[in-house]
Amino acid sequence: MTDPLVAATATDQIRTPAAPVGAAARHRPLDLRSVRLHPAGPLGAMQERNAAATIAHCIEHLGPALDHFRRVLGESDAENPGFVADTDVYKTIEAAAWEIARTGTTAWDAWLDETIGLIARVQEPSGYLVTWVQADPAKERFADLEGAHEMYALGHLIQAAVALDRAAGRGDLLAIARAFADLVDREFGPGRKDGICGHPEIETALVELYRHTGERRYLDLAARMIDLRGRGLLKTGHLGAEYFQDHAPVREARSAVGHAVRQLYLNAGAADVYLETGERALLEAMHAQWDSVHERKMYLTGAFGARHQGEAFGDDYELPSDRAYAETCATIADVHFNWRMLLAGDRSAAGYAEAIERELHNALAAAVDATGTRFFYASPLHLRPDRLSEGHAPRERQSWYSCACCPPNLARLTAQLGSYVATVADGELALHLYADAEIDVPDSLGGGTLRVDTAYPADGRVRLRLTGSEGLDLALRVPSWSPTALLDGTATAPDDDGYLRLRLTAETTLSFDLAPRWTRAHHRADALRGSAAIERGPVVYCVEQVDLPADVALDDVLVDAGAPLDEHDGSPHLTFPAAVRPSAPGLYGPPRNPDAPRPVTVTAVPFAQWGNRGGDAMRVWLPAV
Amino acid sequence: MTDPLVAATATDQIRTPAAPVGAAARHRPLDLRSVRLHPAGPLGAMQERNAAATIAHCIEHLGPALDHFRRVLGESDAENPGFVADTDVYKTIEAAAWEIARTGTTAWDAWLDETIGLIARVQEPSGYLVTWVQADPAKERFADLEGAHEMYALGHLIQAAVALDRAAGRGDLLAIARAFADLVDREFGPGRKDGICGHPEIETALVELYRHTGERRYLDLAARMIDLRGRGLLKTGHLGAEYFQDHAPVREARSAVGHAVRQLYLNAGAADVYLETGERALLEAMHAQWDSVHERKMYLTGAFGARHQGEAFGDDYELPSDRAYAETCATIADVHFNWRMLLAGDRSAAGYAEAIERELHNALAAAVDATGTRFFYASPLHLRPDRLSEGHAPRERQSWYSCACCPPNLARLTAQLGSYVATVADGELALHLYADAEIDVPDSLGGGTLRVDTAYPADGRVRLRLTGSEGLDLALRVPSWSPTALLDGTATAPDDDGYLRLRLTAETTLSFDLAPRWTRAHHRADALRGSAAIERGPVVYCVEQVDLPADVALDDVLVDAGAPLDEHDGSPHLTFPAAVRPSAPGLYGPPRNPDAPRPVTVTAVPFAQWGNRGGDAMRVWLPAV
Incomplete structure (x- = not known):
């Protein structure tokens, strides 16, 4: 059943990875194409490198994963490249989709045709689509929710499909994703079997699918996945319930525990459900989670996961530099979590934006080398001369990993970067990240173009120029490390929420204190x-x-x-x-x-x-x- | 083939867990029965508690392990209690054996009769005896040297059997152990298949079997296991070669790495081979290992293993208190390693004795509660209020573990404690550990009895009284934290090797500085x-x-x-x-x-x-x- 209110909004959806339609979202994101990052700045350079090198590098390394799709069809006898290899494909498609939104490139159209065609052929009539299970006659569908990552795979499939439909108006992958989502809804939806995935991710994806299609049942299914977690449904074995965040109901779990990527994707999903339902108890649990993650368990570099064992969060304040697992995917998941909390607008956006900025300029910037083709999976803050290379924590960046979740995840996030720069809220354009960029101001704020001229963060000066408009109300984030900002040379303190407000009519220059x-x-x-x-x-x-x-x-x-x-x-x-x-x-x-x-x-x-x-x-x- | 020289010595063997016969052992241990620890002191109290509570507690908890022996015979359908459960039985037998040596107790004779009878029935005609493999028709013998712990099981079987024969003159278990050892020798001995066990332990056991039987081929087999390690024979998979100490030949591996218990049992075995062969290259590698373990990787409490992941040693100086894995078995293995290095006498005994003392009074004393029935497997140096219990690292001592290696290991070590108090070297009785005790002086040193009267370490005074002898040359360890010692009230510095030497004719009092x-x-x-x-x-x-x-x-x-x-x-x-x-x-x-x-x-x-x-x-x- 289509919610008419939502569907009306959905048709106007902007090209961005999280596009809330619910009233609980105080901030509204901008269309990815309306925020053009210039390659002279570090964020723009990351995007250019991503487009020029990383996405192609990922595609090149997807051979074994795609061969495993072919194996299901009897066209290959490729070994299984791992239980999340399907999602490496989906994340790469999503990266390409955001690049299409950003630049209109057609470079990957042929690859997309071929890949989506292959995926379509592998999908079962029921909608089921997980090669890890399909290629192995000994495995049953939905029989190992803890380990088979089936709904996790669906989550990434949905995100790729929504991105491709939003970005390029290309609906073929969306049909595939919906068929699989509908199967999961028939199996595990309200009134059906109780079951959740060992690895959260489907929650945030289903909310996006709801937003994109207007089908309320996807939101209901996402909410159900949140509701069922922490009720002992998973056979958690020696990994323990905390590993899966199945130790306590989501609304009661105040501390971030267990596998860091899982906890942070779960939080992003719970925040997404809040954005659409406005359920206060869920938001309050996410405030507690945010505090736990950022006030007691975050590395200075914006990385997460203090323990190799279980790829897990440690105790409060357990932050060893040498043993930091600091998985790239955990930081990416936290960007998603922060962004959704920022959109909620229940607390000041400054804390969320500053966390995202810390993550982008440090953990994520370090996760890839200058060529865009070598990556850290784990990114410690201290390497001793005698430390041995370990599995996913080698001493140097690698071109690929046996579990290759991070490189394509970084590719999709980097292609989305423009989305995180600014929002519209309360009649203002709020600038959260400073980057050399050009922003099309929404008509609701008077239209025109805002030129952000800056070498930030190398230089603290940010020149703002408005053209094609008579005026624009701006909220400009003042970073916490710069207690005051100079506004055209005059020291000016921000409002209590950390944003400095002004009406821009032509040009102004803001300067931050960048002393080391x-x-x-x-x-x-x-x-x-x-x-x-x-x-x-x-x-x-x-x-x-x-x-x-x-x-x-x-x-x-x-x-x-x-x-x-x-x-x-x-x-x-x-x-x-x-x-x-x-x-x-x-x-x-x-x-x-x-x-x-x-x-x-x-x-x-x-x-x-x-x-x-x-x-x-x-x-x-x-x-x- | 029996080495006549060794066999002659072997018949005189003293009741102690490491009884070198080779010329490379400068120090000779005393018979366990000739060092009587008084229960008023902490070491004696540990032995009493062990005898009165811990051994019986272990026997009580061996039901599932023993049922698994019966399963091989079709007399039980017990689940497999884990791949090292056989060794829990062997270690408990060994603990009982040393108690028999110490006190002559007959309390466990019936249990030993029944248990050894059961073990004998499970042994295959070939000599093979590992219930983990025998109970599972899908498993092949010696097909999974990395994981099946077959030679590890044999090692503990040998140690129990030698202890029982030495302590009580009971040879039935020894016959079983020899039959299995002979099978391993036929399969993997010189000129046969190259193969080593994933978990070192057989090396030190085989050297003991050589010492006890005079059969040189057991020493050769032990030496071969040392020689073959680090040559890539193991399929080490995702655990990595370091986990198994298979990354470098034993004579070249200067750093302690990987699974801490494995590294330290390996070192004990290599030191044992040195004691019998006098091979300098092996000793020098063990000096380097000792320095790595004790100068760069030891916790203050005498515990080892900085990482939960892989139960492993960390880098040099990587010693987190909160994440200390600090497995009880690793400390026990290090007592064995230290003792063998002490017996070698190539460096001063003081460093080895002080390490053992640190281990006994801290990591090992903490590993068991006052009742002798609750144990730490992992013993961290910092517990935060919010730390969750994890598998083998619970917040509180447990009565048993799913992998129960530690409790019976502690039982066997505690029953051996008297062995570590003193040695004979260079015509002196060297006192390494201070404990309220009575020591029968060997005839070679003039006989008689040395009474050690002390409340050490609660009090720093140690009164030494000699009876039944005209004089005894003593070497008394002065701990490094007590820069001088008072000898009958006069400050006296030790020799360069950390031992204070005197000829005792009647009585003297030594005092150490115990200021906190x-x-x-x-x-x-x-x-x-x-x-x-x-x-x-x-x-x-x-x-x-x-x-x-x-x-x-x-x-x-x-x-x-x-x-x-x-x-x-x-x-x-x-x-x-x-x-x-x-x-x-x-x-x-x-x-x-x-x-x-x-x-x-x-x-x-x-x-x-x-x-x-x-x-x-x-x-x-x-x-x-």
Whole structure:
């Protein structure tokens, strides 16, 4: 049954990955095509590299996954490339779809024709479509909800399909996705079997499908998946219920626990359900989750997952730099979670936007190299010289992984970046991310074009020029690290919500304080005690062994967290004076006055750039006096 | 073929778990029955509790394991209790055997009759005896050397059998063990198939079997297992070669890596092979291993394994208190490793003895509760209030585990404790551990009895009295934390090797400095930076939430590592003044001057006693100025 109210809205849907239609969304996103990031800035450059290299690289590496689709048809005897390989295909399609929305490219049309044709042939008449199960006669459909990732696969299929329909008006994949969604609805919908997927993801996708089709039952199914979680439906075995977020009902689970990607996709889905239902209890649970994730369990780089074991969140304040699992997909999932909380508008957008900015400029920028073809799956904040490479946590970026969830996930997120720059709320255009860009102002705000001229975050000046309009009410985020902003040279404090408001008629220049700074962690963060990090604007720095004299071991450097941090024109590097501690025998002993340390000048580089000169030692947090 | 030289020695073998016959062993152990620990002291009390409660508790919990032996015979349809359950039986038998050696008890004779009878019936005519494989028609013998733990099971069978024969002159289990060992020798001995076990343990056991039987081929087989390791024979899969110590030949692997219990059993076995062959290259590799384990990878409590993932050693200096896996079995394996290195006598015995002492009084003493019936498998040095229980790392001691390797391992080690107190070397009796005890002096040193009268480590005075002899040359270990010792009231420095030498004719009193002290960790130990711990003699302390005022969170306590540590007569507790840090919002921020902390008096208790009043928060390392 189509909800007439929603369907009317749906036809006007903008090309963006989360397009709420419910009244609970105070902020409305902009069409991806109306925010054009210039390649001169770092976000625009990420998009260009993604379009020019990463998406093609993903397509090139999807061979085994696509062969596994063919195996279901008896056209290949390819080995199973893993239980989420189908979704690598879907995420790559989604990345291509957003690129089509952004640039109108036709470069991937033939590949899309072929791939979607193959997927269509593999889909069963029932709608079922998971090659991990279909290719193995021993496996039954929906018999292993914990491990088979069937609804997870459907979730990514839906997201790709909606993106492709929204972006290019291409509905063939959407028909496939809907047929599978309808099967899941018949099997697990209201009044049917109780069942949830071991890996959340379908929730946020079903809400999108509702938004896109106007079919209320997809929203109901998403809400049902949220409702059924935490009721012991999963056979959680040795992994434990927390791993699956099945230990407590979603509205009662206040702490982020277990597999970080699962928790954060679940949170994004719950936030999406709130955006459409306005259910306060769900929002309040998500506020608690947000606080748990960002106030007690987030790495400085905007990464998540303190434990390799279970790819999991640790305790509150358990944030070891060396053992950070910090999976790229977890940060991507948190961008989604933050964005949906921002759209809700129940709290100030500033915290959400600042988290997204931290994630984009650090964890996600570091997850890919300059060529766009090598990736981190796990992105620790400290690499010791003797650390061995481990499975998904190698010492250096890899071109692909046996479980390749991260590279195509990064590709789809990067293609969406324009969506996260600004929103419309309360008659204002709210600018959340600063990037060199051109924004078409919606007619509801007077139309015209807003030119954002900036080298941010290399430079703190942001010039805003409005053309084709008589005036625009702007809300401009002032980052928390820049206590005041200069507005045309005058120090101006933001409103309580962290946004500075003005009516722009022609041009104004905003300047933030980008002086590099020393950062400390909360006193309960044991792994970071006695250490300090360096930040400049939203950019986190690190020190690499390769920049130190040959006779200085990085782990012997002792910094003064009050030392001047020198900038060098035209370089993102910083230098500062520090000390080298003499080597000391013995692991434990009485407190002692060590020999005098000797001086050394240390160079720090943006975390995003580390590891591009080999996989030697690196630290974000530096032992400090 | 029996080596006549060895066989002659073997008949005189003393009742002790490692009885070298080779010339490379400079130190010779004493017979377990000739070192009588008094139950008034902590080591003697551990033995009494072990005899009175733990061994019976283990026997009580072996039902499923023994039923699985019956399943092989078709007399039970018990589920498989796990791939090492056979060894739980063997380790319990071994514990009973050393108790028989120690006290002559007959309490377990009937149980031994029944159990050994059952084992004998399960053994195949070939000698094969692993119920994990035998009970499952789908499993082939020696087809899964990585995972089936067949030689590991044989290793524990041999150790139990040798102990029973040495201790009680009971040879029935020895015949079973030899038949299985002979099968392995026929399959994998020199000139046969190349194969090693995924879990080292057989190496040290085979050397013991050689010592006990005089059959050289068991030593050759042990040496072959050492030689073949690190040559890529194992299919190591996603666990990686390091997990199995199969990444490098044993003589080249200088760092302790991978599964900690495996590495340490392997090291014990390699040291045992050295003791019999005198091969210098092997000893030098073990020196490097020892340094890696104890100078860079040991927890203050004498525990090992910094990572849950793979139950593994971390990098050098990677020693997180919260995520310490610190498996009880790893510490037990390290006692074995240390003891064999001590017997070698190539370096001073002091370092090895001090490591054993640290392990016994801390990690191992904490691994069991006061009743002797509840155990830690993993024993972290920091428990946060919000930490969830995980599989083998619950918040509180458990009566048994699904993989129950630790409780019976602790039982067998505890029953052996007398063996680790003293040795004979160079015409001296060397005293390595201080405990209230009576020692029969070997005739080679003049005979008689040495009475060691002490409340150590509660009190630092050790009164030594010799009776029945005219004189005894003694080497007395001076612990590194007591820079000098008082000998009958006179400060006396030890020799360079850490031992104080004297000829005892009647009586003397030695006193160590037991003042409680603050301890710091090496500057590279990131997880311990900015923290201090408390030790008193060999005893590590901790602070428990239960001893703090209700409004003070343990993780907010800030100590001054120069604060006086007050002792209280008759109590093992210490108190000291500290500060409580005000709660602070925000995870990261600029350095700031916090609000003034408020004072609090903190009580510290021996780590061994923690968790006996519930599973609330605990810390060994305290944030410190």
